[in-house]
Amino acid sequence: GQSLEQPSEVTAVEGAIVQINCTYQTSGFYGLSWYQQHDGGAPTFLSYNALDGLEETGRFSSFLSRSDSYGYLLLQELQMKDSASYFCAVSDNYGQNFVFGPGTRLSVLP
């Protein structure tokens, strides 16, 4: 079977750093992606990790440990506009499609 776990909610204040964890159990693994979705909007692509380690893109970083079946998204210098749902997604099935986690709702407080 396939399963991904994320915390359901995270709250932080403006300017802080927050980490959103994702653990997965899938039949195959070809990569881990993160997406941001604002209420009423479409998911937008943030990052992709195929190999172990940290990938940095501006204020956002994503980490992967394949041996631990674990990854996280790190958001720095939080802004109010970062309030959204964040989904991790694992690529299995020979890398042809992604399975999504249940999502983490991030609330950024002033």
Add this chain to the structure above:
Amino acid sequence: NAGVTQTPKFRVLKTGQSMTLLCAQDMNHEYMYWYRQDPGMGLRLIHYSVGEGTTAKGEVPDGYNVSRLKKQNFLLGLESAAPSQTSVYFCASSYSTGGFAYGYTFGSGTRLTVV
């Protein structure tokens, strides 16, 4: 570039009616997907396509059919709509590297209500 365009954006159907959701992408992506998202939940894969003329079933394919006659278009059909198909439907596309999907570009979604 328009990216991924979905039509219609909203639709209300009566139980038993049929409809087709249209998805078009202008990024020359090989892979295309249909997901559904129910309130407060993640996205579940309905069907996908890795190239023109090919389709495959995802996690929740029952009650849906798809076609990919042209590379840029991916159609999702509901033959006999049921209230359980009330959802937001997202189309996505991805380029592939060595046969692996990289990251999705999503359309803006179709909000479907079946009464």
